[in-house]
Amino acid sequence: MDLKLDHHSEDNLTIVDVEGEIDVYTAPRLRELLIDLVNKGNFHLLVNMEKVDFLDSTGLGVLVGGLKRVRAHDGSLELVCTQERILKIFRITGLTKVFGIYASVEEAKEAHGRDK
Amino acid sequence: MATVELTFSALPAHVRTARLVATAIARRTGVAEALLDEVRLAVGEACSRAVEAHRLHCPGEPVRIELRDDAGRFEVTVTDVAPSEDMRPHVLEADGSAMPEMAGLGIAVIAGLADDVEVSPGPKGMRIRMSWPASPHGIAAV
Numbered sequence: 001m002d003l004k005l006d007h008h009s010e011d012n013l014t015i016v017d018v019e020g021e022i023d024v025y026t027a028p029r030l031r032e033l034l035i036d037l038v039n040k041g042n043f044h045l046l047v048n049m050e051k052v053d054f055l056d057s058t059g060l061g062v063l064v065g066g067l068k069r070v071r072a073h074d075g076s077l078e079l080v081c082t083q084e085r086i087l088k089i090f091r092i093t094g095l096t097k098v099f100g101i102y103a104s105v106e107e108a109k110e111a112h113g114r115d116k
Numbered sequence: 117m118a119t120v121e122l123t124f125s126a127l128p129a130h131v132r133t134a135r136l137v138a139t140a141i142a143r144r145t146g147v148a149e150a151l152l153d154e155v156r157l158a159v160g161e162a163c164s165r166a167v168e169a170h171r172l173h174c175p176g177e178p179v180r181i182e183l184r185d186d187a188g189r190f191e192v193t194v195t196d197v198a199p200s201e202d203m204r205p206h207v208l209e210a211d212g213s214a215m216p217e218m219a220g221l222g223i224a225v226i227a228g229l230a231d232d233v234e235v236s237p238g239p240k241g242m243r244i245r246m247s248w249p250a251s252p253h254g255i256a257a258v
Contacts (some may be wrong), residue, residue: 021134024164025128051174054135056160057221092228093221 002026004051005033013112015105019051022059030059034066034077039058043075046108055086060093067098076112079103118145118185123178126170134181135160138192143185145190146251155190155248158229161222162244169198169242180199189232193246200237 003026004019005038013025022030039047049055067077078100081087084111102108120141124130138159139152147155157178159181166179174197182193227233230246 016179021132023128023160024131024167054156054160055156056164058164060221086154089157089225092225 005029007033007037007047008107010109013044013046013109016045016047017051021054021078022052022062023054023056024058027058027062029050029067034062034069034075038066038069038075044072044112045070045077046105046112047074047077047079048075048105049079051080052081052086057089057093059116060089060095063099064095066110074094076100078102078108078112080108085114092109120183122181122183123180124168126175126177126179128164128167130138130179131160131163131167134163134179137185138181142190142248142250145179145185147190147248151248154229155192156227156254157193158246161225161229162192162236162246165222166194166198168197169196173198185250186247188246188250188252190250191245194244195241195243197241199239199245200242 002020003022006017007100008015014034016037018030020026036043049065058105063077063079070077079092080102082103087096089100090099091100100108100111102111120137122134122137124134135156139156142155143149144153159177162183163179170177171177175222180195182195184191184193217250226244226246230248233251234243234245236245
């Protein structure tokens with residue numbers, strides 16, 4: 001399956017919906033979208049990975065790159081993910097300590113609202 | 117011992133094909149369903165690393181993957197011909213520049229996934245061999 005990307009803004013938060021496989025072939029498209037969003041002033045990003053079938057270290061690199069970019073603007077990049085197969089790669093690499101990972105968009109929005 | 121060999125051009129699009137082939141053969145060999153995601157990810161990481169190394173050093177050379185059913189183990193060997201002493205990260209920063217802190221992440225992921233991994237770097241390329249337990253007689257025994 002290819003990669004489908006969509007995004008919309010709710011208040012101060014930009015939600016990026018990702019569907020499909022994030023690998024060495026498709027990750028550049030996600031990278032471009034994150035760069036574009038930050039360049040347009042969206043510094044609080046929530047990447048919804050509930051429909052992601054596959055994620056490798058290239059995809060992790062893109063997410064870490066996006067995080068560094070938003071942090072330069074005092075922003076945030078957090079994730080929605082409950083799939084064990086995807087969470088496993090975050091755990092193996094220790095990135096569960098780097099990203100806020102939520103069980104749903106609603107849960108992440110509540111946390112984001114509390115932090116504002 | 118049954119072996120499948122696959123060579124493919126060093127293009128990112130082909131990494132997915134390699135993952136699919138490896139997962140199909142792992143299933144056929146009798147690797148437990150619970151391990152198939154690990155096989156898919158580890159093979160994908162090894163092939164991604166090889167493809168990026170070839171794109172930097174020898175884009176015209178193909179990457180080779182060998183899948184073997186060996187005495188109750190499913191063994192995968194990914195071989196590239198790019199010099200690996202000067203290993204560059206294949207993970208890039210958001211602006212496309214290299215991220216030194218992410219160097220070797222793919223290998224770290226493989227080590228976390230396969231219970232038996234051997235990474236052999238060398239001036240003429242790198243070989244990553246990894247294996248998982250499989251049914252001694254493959255799926256045909258079920």
